[in-house]
Amino acid sequence: MLSAMPTLLKATREAEALLTDAERVLGISLVLIDHRDALRYPGGTRPLLGQRQSHQRNAVCRIGFSPRCVAHCRHAMHERGAAASAPFVHTCWKGISEVAVPLHWHGVFIGNLYAGSWRGGVPPRLPADFATAWRTLGELDPEYARRLGALLAVFAQGWMEHLDRATPLGARVGGREAEIRQILREQIGQHLSLALLARRLGLSASRTRHLVRDIFGRSFRALLADERLFHATELLRRSDLPISAVAAQVGLPDPRNFTRVFTKRFGFPPGAWRRRERGTST
Numbered sequence: 608m609l610s611a612m613p614t615l616l617k618a619t620r621e622a623e624a625l626l627t628d629a630e631r632v633l634g635i636s637l638v639l640i641d642h643r644d645a646l647r648y649p650g651g652t653r654p655l656l657g658q659r660q661s662h663q664r665n666a667v668c669r670i671g672f673s674p675r676c677v678a679h680c681r682h683a684m685h686e687r688g689a690a691a692s693a694p695f696v697h698t699c700w701k702g703i704s705e706v707a708v709p710l711h712w713h714g715v716f717i718g719n720l721y722a723g724s725w726r727g728g729v730p731p732r733l734p735a736d737f738a739t740a741w742r743t744l745g746e747l748d749p750e751y752a753r754r755l756g757a758l759l760a761v762f763a764q765g766w767m768e769h770l771d772r773a774t775p776l777g778a779r780v781g782g783r784e785a786e787i788r789q790i791l792r793e794q795i796g797q798h799l800s801l802a803l804l805a806r807r808l809g810l811s812a813s814r815t816r817h818l819v820r821d822i823f824g825r826s827f828r829a830l831l832a833d834e835r836l837f838h839a840t841e842l843l844r845r846s847d848l849p850i851s852a853v854a855a856q857v858g859l860p861d862p863r864n865f866t867r868v869f870t871k872r873f874g875f876p877p878g879a880w881r882r883r884e885r886g887t888s889t
Contacts, residue, residue, distance in 0.1 A: 662680055724744055783818060801827045
């Protein structure tokens with residue numbers, strides 16, 4: 608790993624520079640949400656600056672930014688991007704439209720590349736400064752959106768190939784990563800320990816610990832916590848299950864502990880998060 612660091616760091620700088628150059632040439636902002644941690648190199652290095660991976664990069668998105676923004680662009684759009692085979696236009700709950708380019712590497716969905724900010728629909732009631740910023744946005748012409756999406760799809764493919772030459776993307780989007788995530792999904796509502804994961808993988812606990820750290824850039828405990836909370840948001844969004852039932856299904860049977868952990872991560876308790884996500888007040 609140490610011998611590969613100069614190559615990784617060089618690729619990191621070049622990857623960010625390519626996106627910055629594309630922004631300057633096209634005159635739009637680019638945000639890339641990595642849904643699978645596929646763009647995290649072994650050891651935790653990322654090829655993108657932190658701000659690149661959040662819509663707070665866009666001035667209009669920073670105003671009124673909330674957990675609902677994260678739930679929409681990081682979680683709900685994950686499903687839409689994974690199912691899409693071509694770029695598409697989407698409008699978020701704040702009335703902001705973007706061109707979204709799904710990133711697929713050898714058939715595996717990695718994340719979405721989002722381009723620009725345009726007015727889309729009527730915005731909800733938000734701070735006055737948001738309404739002012741929203742009105743300064745232009746309207747997205749459908750033909751321009753189509754051509755921009757096609758151009759960015761080609762750019763994104765070349766961008767991923769550039770990263771793959773530095774450290775194979777396939778090693779992160781398939782193979783052991785896919786196997787580990789599948790085991791986590793299968794066992795998410797049950798007791799799942801590092802020892803159990805090691806047995807399923809046919810490895811020692813020590814080797815499994817290092818493997819998880821190398822692939823995901825974090826500990827097994829942190830990875831499992833993230834998977835449980837992500838699954839919880841899906842259940843809250845899609846079902847009317849009581850909070851206690853959601854907690855049990857993601858392997859956190861104590862509703863009070865589940866609420867505490869969920870609130871710490873998303874800024875709202877589960878019930879309030881569900882109401883905000885669905886746009887209801889009761």
